[in-house]
Amino acid sequence: MATATNKKLVQWDPAEVKEELLKKYPPKVARKRAKQILINEALENETPEISANIRTIPGIISMRGCTYAGCKGVIMGPTRDIVNLVHGPIGCSFYAWLTRRNQTDPGPDGENYMTYCFSTDMQDQDIIFGGEKKLARAIQEAYDLFHPKSIAVFATCPVGLIGDDIHTVTKKMKEKLGNCNVYAFSCEGYKGVSQSAGHHIANNQVFRHIVGENDEVKPGKFKINLLGEYNIGGDGFEIDRILQKCGITCISTFSGNSTYDQFASAHTADLNTVMCHRSINYVADMLETKYGIPWIKVNFIGAEATAKSLRKIAEYFGDKQLSRKVEEVIAEEMPAVEAVSKDVRTRTGGKTAMMFVGGSRAHHYQELFNEMGMKTISAGYEFAHRDDYEGRHVIPNLKVDADSRNIEEIEVEADETRYKPRKSEKQTKALEKAGYTFKDYDGLIPDMENGTLIIDDLNQYEAEKLVELMKPDIFCAGIKEKFSVQKLGVPMKQLHSYDSGGPYAGFKGAINFYKEIDRLVNSKVWGYMKAPWEENPQLSATYCWE
């Protein structure tokens, strides 16, 4: 791999790189970006501050999407038996139609609306005269055609502006239809600064309208919820496989391969495990406050991390049999994983990666790259908040700005009838004394080496510069970034949608990921970019045979 070895030789100084990135910006922009580009100097117990969850700069080509995308696309998208009806012009529903790779298994005769795209397709007269009537009728038509147990309505930009009261419309329709839960999400695209606001809006409504709807107690000895797992490329299937193998029951997943009833029963679980801290940590808090279910941070990306998370769950339940079973499963799964990692490491060891995705993957996936002997030299989130970088300890002093102000924070209190602390004060203390940490997340920064570059809301221009200057062996982001990076001769892996691959979670997922990255960084194709005549362009002035 000529290209690879070249890269080894590249030297770079983070300060110089940062300077390079900022050079071309107008002063205002440069000042702003300077705070979002961090040269890591994390020390023992002091994490540097980064500016995050702030406005995207107009005209600067960002990776970010909108609130609607976060709400409809990410959170509600994967729930198969809810009819997701988009209230607005056709585009928003069209673009969110089957374009995320969250897989679902409805079985042979289960309800599945994931393959459908529902919209009120607002026209100009709706904008002028209001779209409430059309929305009500659309809900009725959807009901008459499919008789779903639930219909969710999503607002797109114009809806808020023209003042359609979608919540009243849905409330009325819910009453009218009787056996169908109808509710709405005010997730207009202009709200907030990124998808993140959409996650929040979605989760709030799920908590408000669905969670707690079904008190029936599901069987299972060790019952958990998996929060912030979206079953991209089948990750959730692999995690379910492992949990089942361990004898752990997953009551609900928010929201990969989920159903309405899973949400409705979420409050009957005894532990909340949080995968994607960014998109859902507040739901975990609300579930604890209202129902007394504690939560812990887990990570099933990376074989070691998976083992660690399983042990952490087992430790919570404090059941010897469970712990033994968990150890058995780990012992059973790890050899295959290690065999592959050992093999690929001979080809991937020492290579470098960059990662700019989501609110947690840019952190989680470093586990997998470490297991392959690859170093992450730069990373950052697309829509995370400071706590995802610096850890939850900064939450108290996060200031609410103009953009976050309007994103509702639900006030919850203990449910009179259903609040039931799963652990006594004493038990909790004991666990904590033994080093067990609840509702704890230290963020991305402490896990990254000094001198690495941590960049929030990386944009197209900076991405290109980073690749040119630091020449990583692989770059991870989303579809919009994929081909501009690859044009530079650097393989690009989508970590939102996994391109066409996956699962990458759990043990089997780790194996898939090792092989995939091995394929990418060692593909012959990167050696074809230059034609032979570019390698040695010398020319005989005349026909060679003469």
Added chain:
Amino acid sequence: MATATNKKLVQWDPAEVKEELLKKYPPKVARKRAKQILINEALENETPEISANIRTIPGIISMRGCTYAGCKGVIMGPTRDIVNLVHGPIGCSFYAWLTRRNQTDPGPDGENYMTYCFSTDMQDQDIIFGGEKKLARAIQEAYDLFHPKSIAVFATCPVGLIGDDIHTVTKKMKEKLGNCNVYAFSCEGYKGVSQSAGHHIANNQVFRHIVGENDEVKPGKFKINLLGEYNIGGDGFEIDRILQKCGITCISTFSGNSTYDQFASAHTADLNTVMCHRSINYVADMLETKYGIPWIKVNFIGAEATAKSLRKIAEYFGDKQLSRKVEEVIAEEMPAVEAVSKDVRTRTGGKTAMMFVGGSRAHHYQELFNEMGMKTISAGYEFAHRDDYEGRHVIPNLKVDADSRNIEEIEVEADETRYKPRKSEKQTKALEKAGYTFKDYDGLIPDMENGTLIIDDLNQYEAEKLVELMKPDIFCAGIKEKFSVQKLGVPMKQLHSYDSGGPYAGFKGAINFYKEIDRLVNSKVWGYMKAPWEENPQLSATYCWE
């Protein structure tokens, strides 16, 4: 259909056309061809003579194939459970591999070697030192791999020249293998003047080596053999369907969808029905002489002809029930046929056809065209003999020439034990008195209108001229002729292989054919040959907008 109407206007005089065809030839060639191009003047009981079954003229692009093609390709090709091993260089076996459309139905677990191609692939050392050893070994290898009940060996040109004694080799191998009948065909390509010689060689050996091998009497009240039906495009399947429906048992078909055992039992049938007179009438004669089975000419091409043939068979058996059943079947099948012919006739009526194929189809298919209201304005055979044109009455005075001399005529006599006349002298007389005709065929000429052109062994040059001069609405021949005719804008139908269509025999076949011809003569595509700018090529000298 612009093209179609144009054609209506074309006037032509057969004498002029004939003159046109001959004009360009060197004198010798012109003299020869003049005898093979006949302007029909058939009268009541006097049929003009045509020159046929004579040498192809070197350098003149003929439609004909060789003796090997007639023997291996046509006659033996369709028998599925015989391993047909070609002794010679690879080509001959390659070209005969799956290129004829005779279909076969081996059932789920029957033997079927039709999809295979077997060859000794002779190399120069075999030509120099002889190929007998290689042949013997190839037979052994084929036997060891497949254990077939029979292996047939076919000689290609060099075999005869280098003097490989294939008959001795196969005789020895038959003895060695014990449970496998092995025999050979001296069907070198240079023998005879066309495929016809190959048919004869094939049929002789089938009669000599297989027929009569199995005396077991098969069930069935009305038992016939169907001679000269090759199941192209499934014709045989349709005929079988009709016969079964009538309660007639087909003991063997020569040789469509046939098996070794069918040949072996052929002598147990009570009537031989001859489809293709050319390729097999002598087998019918031999079967009568040796086993006492009378034969009649039948034709299942054309709905009327099919009905007629069924009645003729029933009349032979003289069984009231059978006759009633036959009438029922005809009454049941005809309405569908007439419905379609009525419909298509509105589009095909008055159109003209030309046909130059085989030894009988150029005659048989005129039935179908007549049923569509189409007129055959010129026809001829590729490899027929005079009796196929003029009728069997000319057989006695056919002279044996240098080319036919070496095509073996088997002398057969009544089988001591198994000769059994199926009809008594008296019965036969009675039938004949009632107008019933045995072993009778009047040939093509009497069935064609006066002034039509009957041409033997039509060649590429004459075909092109005919189409230019007489502008038929459809032309029928083989694959080699298809595209040169179509380049002239005249649809071309293959009547050897039916292109990709069929069956065309029997009642359902008639319907298929009507529809196929309707499609061809009324296809829009023939109207696209000229571009709009060829229709009105006027040009504004400058840019039109100025």
Added chain:
Amino acid sequence: MLLRHTPEKITERKALTINPAKTCQPIGAMYASLGIHGCLPHSHGSQGCCAYHRSTLTRHYKEPVSASTSSFTEGASVFGGQANMLQSITNIFSVYDPEVIAVHTTCLSETIGDDLPQITKKARTEGKIPEGKDVISASTPSYVGTHVTGFSNMVKSMAMVAEPTGRKNHKVNIIPGWVEPADMEEIKRLVRQIGVESILFPDTSGVLNGPLSGEYRMFPEGGTTMEELRSTGNSIGTLALGEWCSADAARWLDKSSHVPCSVLDMPFGLKATDRFIDALRIIAGVTIPEEIANERGQLVDMISDMHQYLYHKKAALVGDPDQLIAMTEFLVSLDMHPVHIVTGTSGKKFEKRIREITKDMPCEVNVKAGGDMFLLHQWIKSEPVDLLIGNTYCKYIARDEDLPYVRWGFPILDRQGHQYFPTVGYKGGLRLLEKILGVLMDRVDRDSTEQKFELVL
């Protein structure tokens, strides 16, 4: 079943669109803008629109698609987007330095009534637009028309760049409409061959079918230059391909700059290509070169050779009006029977054209402008077809109904080749025919019994 809840029985829907056969204006405007050399498309709205359009175009072309956005916040949505737009212009020219920014609006900015020409004027006077650089804009409200409308609107804005000088440039404007880069390349080849000097706009060839060479250029070689767009006003005429995609721009040039125009169908299939070629011939006053006549003859030849596999086969089509009109005519010319035809774009004109084209067919035709794929699927369930032609979303119908399926249209997200091989012109017709025959014959091979399995087709 993937679409397990779709019933055969059709019930009236007045308010609910299911599985749309269209998307919104802005993406069309963005695609058109990419056909201008050195142009950065800009979406004046909240950032999600831009992200969605870029993703969709990227998945279709497997190429980088750069575009910027005004990233509206809630504040901007209330107080108007002028500040965001002005800031965008400054940032874009200083960071990306394009030749031109092509701005399109969104439902958001349209609803609040931002006036782009005025904002652009302001930017110009305030010196935010560098010398020799341009900002053009089109109004593309998502709640009017479809992606086709947006494309047409941006193409019209391109025509508005025209600066008639009175001196003719002896060129012909050719507006290809929403076709693939390879199609635009092929149209240029045909035009060259016939000897017509032309200005093709938009022209995404060289922009969205680029090479992999180790360098990334945000603004590749391809695209119609602003210089060319300015001179469209001096052209001797305009050929607009497609009433829906291209006519407005052509008529505007006629009205504003007295450049006469003819509106033709898109040159898909034999007859539409014949009309296009003949128009070029008459314009240029030349005879058709052998090479093109030969390509035509090859197409006719292949039709005649394979007619038996096409004859009276039923087809269902979904796509955009201009494309469907030409494709329907092509299928009819092959003696096929397009029986279900749906476009998401409204317009009685469309249904009328389809009815004309199919009037001699011996069977009933379902055609709907402003329909959706849910309806198409229901039609197919009640009247099955032998062939389905449409974009990638059709794969769900094709799998559920086990239909031979040819991917054609926008978007194609799951197969390659459409970027590189044209389907316009005679050669394009050969390709379409090859694809159609391919799936039909694959089906024959798959479904024929062993006794009917054929070597020669």
Added chain:
Amino acid sequence: MLLRHTPEKITERKALTINPAKTCQPIGAMYASLGIHGCLPHSHGSQGCCAYHRSTLTRHYKEPVSASTSSFTEGASVFGGQANMLQSITNIFSVYDPEVIAVHTTCLSETIGDDLPQITKKARTEGKIPEGKDVISASTPSYVGTHVTGFSNMVKSMAMVAEPTGRKNHKVNIIPGWVEPADMEEIKRLVRQIGVESILFPDTSGVLNGPLSGEYRMFPEGGTTMEELRSTGNSIGTLALGEWCSADAARWLDKSSHVPCSVLDMPFGLKATDRFIDALRIIAGVTIPEEIANERGQLVDMISDMHQYLYHKKAALVGDPDQLIAMTEFLVSLDMHPVHIVTGTSGKKFEKRIREITKDMPCEVNVKAGGDMFLLHQWIKSEPVDLLIGNTYCKYIARDEDLPYVRWGFPILDRQGHQYFPTVGYKGGLRLLEKILGVLMDRVDRDSTEQKFELVL
């Protein structure tokens, strides 16, 4: 099962060939002859050979294929075919009036030892060959080599027409080998683009991919003229594409006329095309035009975009040596694993080349020169593959083993397109890639469970 008697267990066969991966010399000679302008191929043997070759070529090209024969009778076979040959010459020139007759022998005439050059001389002296007309001939015994050998032998006879005058014509001879008419067209386009003047022979473009126009011409425009063939002796060099198809002619020109030659692989796929283009560049002393560099970049781009669907997929190939060498190299360059490779043409050289090309593959490779499809099928049964590439006869294996299957090679009797779309060069590489990806992705779509069924691939 269609090939129900094929066992997985491989037993030695010394004398029996089953399901050949080759045919005999004459058809190759006939195909080559059709690449001479105004040429009527003539088969000196019994009429069956000619009929078979014409039928096979016609089914492959769906075009008229004219050729004549000496129609040997038993007599001629005993007393020699001179009389038939002389008679043929007379008849052919008076009835069909070709520019040239290209005669090839058969096993029959070779076995009896007819001496064609001598017969031709006799015809010439007896005035049977009109002024300005030619008769050329090649010895193509069916029991030596294969159809490839016959092609090569006739191409060599074409080279023997060369009449070196000492004055260089500043052209380059290019011998494309047995490729499709569309490939020859594409090679000419590339050569033109690079600015090399060339004589391409044989050249079947315009001969076997003709139009339907209502007229039939036995001798169409296309083909290398005798004039050009004569001047190949004055060319500055020869590029022979394919050791098996083209090298003999090139070496003969070198030996006889001192026209130096380079023998390259056929330009299928990225690397072989690179070498071909680079050779042209060096010959012409030019830099590569943007357009070609761009086509190359597009191919590399598509490889990089779709790599995940190709990576480590196993393939089985059957065909002719020159084509297989290039195709194997192409697949290896895509990170695919061609594991079973069979050609019917003998030659250790072939196996050696394949071993070199595949030496870095992490799996075992079965390669056989002089093998047959029966063996290939047995290999596939014991080591299944993800892809099968070969001529139409492979469809029986593909159906029995349920394999994704790309038709490529000779003959293709059941699909269209190969006559019209090249697979040589970079654009050809794109087409091959499109076809390979097409069948692989169709399989993904067919076999994926509903939960894994993907919109975007």
